[in-house]
Amino acid sequence: MSDRNRLKPMAKAASVLWLLGYFLLANPPRLCAQTLADRLGYPPGTKLVIVHADDLGETHAVNAAAIQSLEAGSINSASMMVPCPWFPEIADYAKAHPGADFGLHLTLTSERAYYRWSPAAPADKVPSLVDENGYFHHDWEHNQHPNAKEVEVELRAQIERALAMGVRPTHLDSHQYRLIINGKELFDVMVRVAHEYKLPVFVTRDWFADHPYLQQSLGTEDIVLDHTVTIGPDVSPGKWTDFYVSALRSLKPGVTEFVIHPGFDNEELRAATRERSTWGSAWRQRDFDFFISDQFRQILVQENIKLITWRELASMASRK
Amino acid sequence: MSDRNRLKPMAKAASVLWLLGYFLLANPPRLCAQTLADRLGYPPGTKLVIVHADDLGETHAVNAAAIQSLEAGSINSASMMVPCPWFPEIADYAKAHPGADFGLHLTLTSERAYYRWSPAAPADKVPSLVDENGYFHHDWEHNQHPNAKEVEVELRAQIERALAMGVRPTHLDSHQYRLIINGKELFDVMVRVAHEYKLPVFVTRDWFADHPYLQQSLGTEDIVLDHTVTIGPDVSPGKWTDFYVSALRSLKPGVTEFVIHPGFDNEELRAATRERSTWGSAWRQRDFDFFISDQFRQILVQENIKLITWRELASMASRK
Numbered sequence: 001m002s003d004r005n006r007l008k009p010m011a012k013a014a015s016v017l018w019l020l021g022y023f024l025l026a027n028p029p030r031l032c033a034q035t036l037a038d039r040l041g042y043p044p045g046t047k048l049v050i051v052h053a054d055d056l057g058e059t060h061a062v063n064a065a066a067i068q069s070l071e072a073g074s075i076n077s078a079s080m081m082v083p084c085p086w087f088p089e090i091a092d093y094a095k096a097h098p099g100a101d102f103g104l105h106l107t108l109t110s111e112r113a114y115y116r117w118s119p120a121a122p123a124d125k126v127p128s129l130v131d132e133n134g135y136f137h138h139d140w141e142h143n144q145h146p147n148a149k150e151v152e153v154e155l156r157a158q159i160e161r162a163l164a165m166g167v168r169p170t171h172l173d174s175h176q177y178r179l180i181i182n183g184k185e186l187f188d189v190m191v192r193v194a195h196e197y198k199l200p201v202f203v204t205r206d207w208f209a210d211h212p213y214l215q216q217s218l219g220t221e222d223i224v225l226d227h228t229v230t231i232g233p234d235v236s237p238g239k240w241t242d243f244y245v246s247a248l249r250s251l252k253p254g255v256t257e258f259v260i261h262p263g264f265d266n267e268e269l270r271a272a273t274r275e276r277s278t279w280g281s282a283w284r285q286r287d288f289d290f291f292i293s294d295q296f297r298q299i300l301v302q303e304n305i306k307l308i309t310w311r312e313l314a315s316m317a318s319r320k
Numbered sequence: 321m322s323d324r325n326r327l328k329p330m331a332k333a334a335s336v337l338w339l340l341g342y343f344l345l346a347n348p349p350r351l352c353a354q355t356l357a358d359r360l361g362y363p364p365g366t367k368l369v370i371v372h373a374d375d376l377g378e379t380h381a382v383n384a385a386a387i388q389s390l391e392a393g394s395i396n397s398a399s400m401m402v403p404c405p406w407f408p409e410i411a412d413y414a415k416a417h418p419g420a421d422f423g424l425h426l427t428l429t430s431e432r433a434y435y436r437w438s439p440a441a442p443a444d445k446v447p448s449l450v451d452e453n454g455y456f457h458h459d460w461e462h463n464q465h466p467n468a469k470e471v472e473v474e475l476r477a478q479i480e481r482a483l484a485m486g487v488r489p490t491h492l493d494s495h496q497y498r499l500i501i502n503g504k505e506l507f508d509v510m511v512r513v514a515h516e517y518k519l520p521v522f523v524t525r526d527w528f529a530d531h532p533y534l535q536q537s538l539g540t541e542d543i544v545l546d547h548t549v550t551i552g553p554d555v556s557p558g559k560w561t562d563f564y565v566s567a568l569r570s571l572k573p574g575v576t577e578f579v580i581h582p583g584f585d586n587e588e589l590r591a592a593t594r595e596r597s598t599w600g601s602a603w604r605q606r607d608f609d610f611f612i613s614d615q616f617r618q619i620l621v622q623e624n625i626k627l628i629t630w631r632e633l634a635s636m637a638s639r640k
Contacts, residue, residue, distance in 0.1 A: 060435070060591040085405040088455075089434035089591065114409035115380070120454060122442035133481050134440060135408075161453050268588035271380040271409070 035226045035254030040316045048308040049300075050225075050257040051291060052202075053078040054105055055175070057087035059115075061269035061281070065262040065288045067093060070100060074291040075262065076307045079105035079173050082158035083117045083136070088165070095166035101309035103171035103202075104162055106155055106190065108146065108178050110136035113275040121157035126150040140178070148185045155193045171310035173202035184213035191217050200314050202257060204228045223317050226254030231287070233278045240286045241295070248299045255308060262288035355546045355574030360636045368628040369620075370545075370577040371611060372522075373398040374425055375495070377407035379435075381589035381601070385582040385608045387413060390420060394611040395582065396627045399425035399493050402478035403437045403456070408485070415486035421629035423491035423522075424482055426475055426510065428466065428498050430456035433595040441477035446470040460498070468505045475513045491630035493522035504533035511537050520634050522577065524548045543637050546574030551607070553598045560606045561615070568619045575628060582608035 037046045053066045057080045067090075069075040080090050080102060094102045108129055110116040116135040119126050123134045128147040131137050137144050162169060172194050174180050179190040180203070194201045204225040208215045218224065229247045231240065247258075263269050263284025273280040290296060300307070357366045373386045377400045387410075389395040400410050400422060414422045428449055430436040436455040439446050443454045448467040451457050457464050482489060492514050494500050499510040500523070514521045524545040528535045538544065549567045551560070567578075583589050583604025593600040610616055620627070 060588050064587070064591070085435055085437060088436050092434060114412060115405055116408050117405060118438065122444040124442040124444070133484055134477075157454075164453055264587070266587055267384070267584070268380050268586070271384070 036224065036313075037226070037254050040313070040320065045253045047251050047253055047303065047305045048255045049251070049305050050077050050255070050308060050310065050313075051075040052257050052259055053262050054173075054259055055261055055263075056080040056090045056102070056105070057082065057084040059084075059263070059269055059272050060086050060089065061266050061272075062086075062261075062263040062284065063090045063093070065264045065284065066090070069262050069288065069292060072292055074296065075260070077101040077103070077170075077309050079103035079169075079171070080162070080167070081105045081107045081117075081175060082162050083107050083110075083120045085117060091162065091165040091167050094168075098168060101170050101311050102167060103173055103199075103310060104158060104167075104169045105173055105175050106158060106179060107175040108136060108151065108154065109139065109176055111138055111176070112272055113138075115272040119154050119157065120161050121150075121154045126154050129154060140182070146178075146182075146186065148189050151179075151186055152189045152193065155189065159193065159197055169197075169199060170314065171200045171202060172197075180207065180214070181211060184217060187211075187213060188217050191222075195219075200310060200317075204257065221317075223313055225257055227252055227256040228259055229256060230259040237282065237286060241290055244290050244296070245299060248296075248303060248305065251303060251305060255313065260287045260291060262291060264288065356544060356633075357546070357574050360633070360640065365573045367571050367573055367623065367625045368575045369571070369625050370397050370575070370628060370630065370633075371395040372577050372579055373582050374493075374579055375581055375583075376400040376410045376422070376425070377402065377404040379404075379583070379589055379592050380406050380409065381584040381586050381592075382406075382582070382604065383410045383413070385584045385604065386410070389582050389608065389612060392612055394616065395580070397421040397423070397490075397629050399423035399489075399491070400482070400487070401425045401427045401437075401495060402482050403427050403430075403440045405437060411482065411485040411487050414488075418488060421490050421631050422487060423493055423519075423630060424478060424487075424489045425493055425495050426478060426499060427495040428456060428471065428474065429459065429496055431458055431496065432592055433458075435592040439474050439477065440481050441470075441474045446474050449474060460502070466498075466502075466506065468509050471499075471506055472509045472513065475509065479513065479517055489517075489519060490634065491520045491522060492517075500527065500534070501531060504537060507531075507533060508537050511542075515539075520630060520637075522630075524577065541637075543633055545577055547572055547576040548579055549576060550579040557602065557606060561610055564610050564616070565619060568616075568623055568625065571623060571625060575633065580607045580611060582611060584608065 037048050038044060053069060053075045055062050056066050056078050057063065063086055066078050070078065080087060082104060094100060118135050119129055123130050128145060128150050129136055140146060172190065174190065179186050190201060200223040203214055203218065204227055206227050231243055235243045261279055261284050263281065265281045265285035269281040269284065277283065357368050358364060373389060373395045375382050376386050376398050377383065383406055386398050390398065400407060402424060414420060438455050439449055443450050448465060448470050449456055460466060492510065494510065499506050510521060520543040523534055523538065524547055526547050551563055555563045581599055581604050583601065585601045585605035589601040589604065597603065
């Protein structure tokens with residue numbers, strides 16, 4: 001083998017390495033990426049959690065469980081469904097507790113069978129969002145295409161009603177992730193409205209692979225959480241605690257939102273959710289029970305997990 | 321005193337008697353009037369009662385108490401508030417029990433503080449009926465004048481939604497008597513809509529003295545009940561049973577509607593009604609407790625009081 005020939009593999013290896021280096025610089029792999037916590041100035045490896053209760057305003061049983069959890073420090077953030085009948089109760093509480101971290105859980109469906117709600121906007125202004133009886137659709141079937149302009153009308157109506165009733169939201173999120181998972185057009189509406197009202201939107205990097213338009217629609221100033229944890233119907237009731245303990249023990253650095261659904265398993269909630277057990281009354285009681293427990297608090301201490309709110313995130317991000 | 325002078329007082333007395341006789345013929349006093357029961361062919365002195373639960377659909381606690389009362393035979397009639405969040409639950413029950421005597425409790429107010437509802441019609445079609453947040457007004461203050469045309473739009477929307485959801489109402493009545501006590505124009509709307517849908521309207525002769533327009537607006541074919549009994553805030557909780565026992569013991573002949581408000585005094589109902597005790601959670605439990613009691617049934621037997629429904633009244637009246 002001549003010297004020249006001997007050099008060939010080395011030159012090849014060098015050019016491969018160069019290309020790899022270039023690629024890594026241009027496309028840093030996720031493992032090396034800065035977390036939101038890093039970008040906000042926390043020491044490397046810091047684990048921050050938002051313990052977030054969804055669906056406030058839907059029933060009294062959910063409001064009562066959320067208020068008890070907030071006051072016990074078990075949850076530190078929550079969001080409200082403006083079109084729901086019990087919204088006035090939680091709006092009144094929020095008005096009286098202006099330091100609490102309440103967002104709006106933008107709502108476009110009325111998914112239960114025996115207990116239902118309608119848009120905040122006049123129904124004739126959002127015809128694609130309502131069924132033949134004037135309620136939000138149970139679900140978005142193949143024949144129901146929510147019109148993006150009507151979605152925008154409805155989101156604005158929900159935010160304006162909340163503001164008029166004295167709520168000062170700290171963030172926006174989307175009931176059943178409807179505005180997240182249904183394409184760029186609806187997500188763009190959410191982002192446009194959020195920017196206008198200067199509110200962060202709940203999005204995590206975890207979702208970018210499945211929904212690349214999320215990243216495309218967000219600006220560099222938008223807060224993007226690192227991870228989210230939420231329990232699903234695949235977890236049996238007996239494994240509830242195990243799921244949350246495991247999620248907390250293996251928590252990755254960065255900011256993680258635990259999306260939970262506390263509620264009291266009582267007559268009202270059982271009746272309101274009785275057509276199916278998913279996100280039902282017993283489910284919500286299990287969430288309440290775990291997050292109010294001493295075990296949860298002890299794990300936070302043991303794992304050096306700190307709590308953070310949307311209000312704190314927005315405040316820190318605005319100073320960057 | 322001459323004979324002529326002696327005759328003068330007699331002639332005067334005769335003419336007074338004649339005038340009195342003429343007046344009585346032209347204006348028969350209420351005591352002599354035929355009752356609705358008489359006109360329907362019942363023997364003189366018959367005492368008929370509709371035991372009627374109001375406010376179905378308002379909360380689950382009210383629906384559950386009404387269903388238990390209906391199935392126990394303690395109440396035999398009820399009416400539903402179409403715009404309320406729990407209407408789908410009671411509509412579903414009504415659809416599955418087509419023989420039950422359900423009317424529509426036409427609703428134009430949302431009188432509670434922490435739990436509220438909005439019109440069935442699009443809010444922008446009934447602006448005089450809604451507050452700045454899109455709910456029905458708590459009350460009709462001096463500066464809130466419900467527009468009669470908008471009232472008609474809303475009543476039709478409520479009836480059409482009920483029909484679309486499978487309810488076949490037997491009668492109409494008015495939540496908080498708003499359509500009864502607020503003048504001829506609104507009552508005329510109610511009667512016009514009722515005639516169109518061929519439904520009787522809950523009115524009793526007891527109200528004619530205070531609201532003469534009621535009688536003027538009704539036709540000769542309209543069913544008019546004889547009396548109504550309803551408990552008020554003047555009755556202390558300890559006197560609840562006494563009030564109903566006394567009302568039943570002294571019941572007048574004819575058809576009387578007992579307007580009652582059964583409900584279960586639980587977390588939901590206490591939260592929904594907590595801003596005042598009138599028609600509140602404990603009040604509704606007291607109504608449930610009396611009408612489900614053996615004492616109530618025994619008095620019906622002892623006083624020879626028969627139950628009758630709106631469906632039966634309408635059927636008998638149509639055959640007259």
